[in-house]
Amino acid sequence: MATPLTAARVGSQPRAAASASRYDRRLAEILTHATEVFCKKGYEGASMRDLSRESGMSLAGLYYYFESKERLLFLIQKHTFSTIVQRLKTRLEGVNDPEERIRIFILNHLEYFLANQAAMKVLSHEAEALKNSFAAEVAAIKREYYRICVGLLDDLKRERGQQFSTRIAVLSLFGMMNWIYTWHNPRVDADAASIASAMGDLFLRGVMTETKIRKER
Amino acid sequence: MATPLTAARVGSQPRAAASASRYDRRLAEILTHATEVFCKKGYEGASMRDLSRESGMSLAGLYYYFESKERLLFLIQKHTFSTIVQRLKTRLEGVNDPEERIRIFILNHLEYFLANQAAMKVLSHEAEALKNSFAAEVAAIKREYYRICVGLLDDLKRERGQQFSTRIAVLSLFGMMNWIYTWHNPRVDADAASIASAMGDLFLRGVMTETKIRKER
DNA sequence: ACTGAATTCGAACGAACGTTCGAATGATGG
DNA sequence: CCATCATTCGAACGTTCGTTCGAATTCAGT
Numbered sequence: 001m002a003t004p005l006t007a008a009r010v011g012s013q014p015r016a017a018a019s020a021s022r023y024d025r026r027l028a029e030i031l032t033h034a035t036e037v038f039c040k041k042g043y044e045g046a047s048m049r050d051l052s053r054e055s056g057m058s059l060a061g062l063y064y065y066f067e068s069k070e071r072l073l074f075l076i077q078k079h080t081f082s083t084i085v086q087r088l089k090t091r092l093e094g095v096n097d098p099e100e101r102i103r104i105f106i107l108n109h110l111e112y113f114l115a116n117q118a119a120m121k122v123l124s125h126e127a128e129a130l131k132n133s134f135a136a137e138v139a140a141i142k143r144e145y146y147r148i149c150v151g152l153l154d155d156l157k158r159e160r161g162q163q164f165s166t167r168i169a170v171l172s173l174f175g176m177m178n179w180i181y182t183w184h185n186p187r188v189d190a191d192a193a194s195i196a197s198a199m200g201d202l203f204l205r206g207v208m209t210e211t212k213i214r215k216e217r
Numbered sequence: 218m219a220t221p222l223t224a225a226r227v228g229s230q231p232r233a234a235a236s237a238s239r240y241d242r243r244l245a246e247i248l249t250h251a252t253e254v255f256c257k258k259g260y261e262g263a264s265m266r267d268l269s270r271e272s273g274m275s276l277a278g279l280y281y282y283f284e285s286k287e288r289l290l291f292l293i294q295k296h297t298f299s300t301i302v303q304r305l306k307t308r309l310e311g312v313n314d315p316e317e318r319i320r321i322f323i324l325n326h327l328e329y330f331l332a333n334q335a336a337m338k339v340l341s342h343e344a345e346a347l348k349n350s351f352a353a354e355v356a357a358i359k360r361e362y363y364r365i366c367v368g369l370l371d372d373l374k375r376e377r378g379q380q381f382s383t384r385i386a387v388l389s390l391f392g393m394m395n396w397i398y399t400w401h402n403p404r405v406d407a408d409a410a411s412i413a414s415a416m417g418d419l420f421l422r423g424v425m426t427e428t429k430i431r432k433e434r
Numbered sequence: 435a436c437t438g439a440a441t442t443c444g445a446a447c448g449a450a451c452g453t454t455c456g457a458a459t460g461a462t463g464g
Numbered sequence: 465c466c467a468t469c470a471t472t473c474g475a476a477c478g479t480t481c482g483t484t485c486g487a488a489t490t491c492a493g494t
Contacts, residue, residue: 023470042345044261048452058473060454069452125342127399128259168415171400172393179392182344189384198385206423239491240440265482277484278442286482 027065027075030055035076039118043073043129073126074134080119081141084112088148098156099204105152106203107196109177114184114192121181146170153207162209169207176203244282244292247272252293256335260290260346290343291351297336298358301329305365315373316421322369323420324413326394331401331409338398363387370424379426386424393420 033055037046048069052059066072088108095101113120130138149170157163176199189195250272254263265286269276283289305325312318330337347355366387374380393416406412 026471042259042261044259045346047450049450059452060474061472063453064471067453129262164419165415167406168412169419171396172416172419175393175396175399176389177392179388179396182392183388195385198382199389202381202386202389202420202423204423205425206419206421208422243441264480266480275443276482277444280483281441284483 023065030057030062030065031072031076031079034072035118035122038073038076038122038126043122043126070130070134073122074130074138076119077123077126077130077138078141080116080123081138081145084109085141085145085148087112088145098152098159102152102156102204103196103200105149106173106177106200107193110180110196110199111192113177113180114195117181117184120178124178124181146174149173156207160208162207164207164209169203172206173199173203240282247274247279247282248289248293248296251289252335252339255290255293255339255343260339260343287347287351290339291347291355293336294340294343294347294355295358297333297340298355298362301326302358302362302365304329305362315369315376319369319373319421320413320417322366323390323394323417324410327397327413327416328409330394330397331412334398334401337395341395341398363391366390373424377425379424381424381426386420389423390420 030051034046034051037050037054040046041050048059048062051069051072052062055062066075088105091104091108092101095104127138127142150166153166153169157166180195183189247268251263251268254267254271257263258267265276265279268286268289269279272279283292305322308321308325309318312321344355344359367383370383370386374383397412400406
């Protein structure tokens with residue numbers, strides 16, 4: 001994990017550099033376990049005692065690392081969302097073909113989704129659980145991610161001189177991709193690249209407007 | 218509502234036919250209010266006291282109509298899902314063209330979704346909240362609905378001699394449609410028929426396999 | 435108006451909830 | 465080995481949870 005997960009510390013003193021990494025490492029462990037529990041039982045359904053049991057730390061001990069259950073969810077969502085956006089930006093660098101850029105978007109999303117199923121489910125499914133400033137900060141990242149996708153699609157439209165509702169197309173694509181947490185089964189379904197390819201085909205053919213397909217009317 | 222919502226009565230005596238309708242009417246009212254609360258706060262996040270406040274009935278009074286919070290969610294989900302399946306079957310009668318049948322499926326789903334947003338969100342978003350026999354019964358309806366959609370798509374494949382993964386296509390379609398509860402805004406977005414048309418275009422063009430769209434490779 | 439059944443309610447139950455606090459433990463550098 | 469700070473914990477706080485129970489109220493048929 002490149003981005004440090006450091007939360008506001010409870011204590012007042014500045015800490016040594018050595019203990020900082022230990023603190024961050026431990027926090028990351030807790031976040032991983034918490035992600036699993038939130039995934040399985042939902043944010044509201046998961047109790048702090050569940051998190052305590054799963055992470056092997058006492059109930060009170062958890063509060064050394066974050067000041068509330070809500071902030072814990074926030075840390076998970078922010079880290080997950082930031083990472084997927086950052087990875088996308090890196091992968092898009094140097095690629096100019098609009099179609100290829102959209103395929104990269106889809107592949108990046110699904111690869112990260114399936115490699116981090118629990119975190120992505122918590123991000124998708126608990127989108128309304130946070131309040132106020134926590135909610136606002138995650139919403140800002142979501143908006144950025146959404147705007148990137150809109151930009152990719154508008155580029156495609158411009159290049160091909162097509163016309164369709166970007167909004168409906170983007171939100172349909174997100175639906176297609178995000179719904180995967182409700183059905184993906186590693187024992188049955190192919191890997192991320194195959195699914196990304198299939199969804200990419202489905203979506204990119206779908207937004208083509210030059211061909212009429214309806215038989216009548 | 219055509220289907221009676223009658224739950225197992227608490228009392229032991231059989232009731233008169235006249236009071237049966239009163240009971241069912243009152244239960245339906247409670248279910249409507251509860252749907253709104255579950256939609257707003259989530260199943261786990263909504264307390265029985267929230268439901269009491271919203272429906273204007275005392276906390277204890279609610280338990281005259283159902284024996285547990287879980288059964289209340291079950292009644293909502295079962296009624297909602299049964300209704301949408303039943304409506305679909307009616308609308309599919311007498312229509313034989315595979316493409317038209319799929320468009321009917323999409324329109325039926327989205328129309329019902331947007332006309333009953335709260336109930337459909339509770340159905341989509343709280344899919345894992347029920348346990349054991351409650352979960353099994355809703356899962357059975359879901360499986361039936363899924364199988365119908367698979368059948369529609371297989372018919373299209375057969376007619377057109379196409380080949381694509383029915384599973385991925387169906388689940389992508391469900392994702393597209395069900396995700397709508399996360400973004401639909403009546404002030405901004407068009408009505409169900411327009412969205413169904415756009416998604417139908419997107420999906421049906423998407424599953425066409427005779428045309429190559431990729432430029433390279 | 436009376437009566438028995440249907441419906442509603444106030445009050446309370448024990449359990450579980452998120453969070454706090456002060457003491458105990460662990461590690462680190464002098 | 466000691467002093468210091470970081471880390472962990474048992475125990476408890478006050479609140480809210482889903483559910484229950486017996487009494488009160490309302491309703492329908494006579």
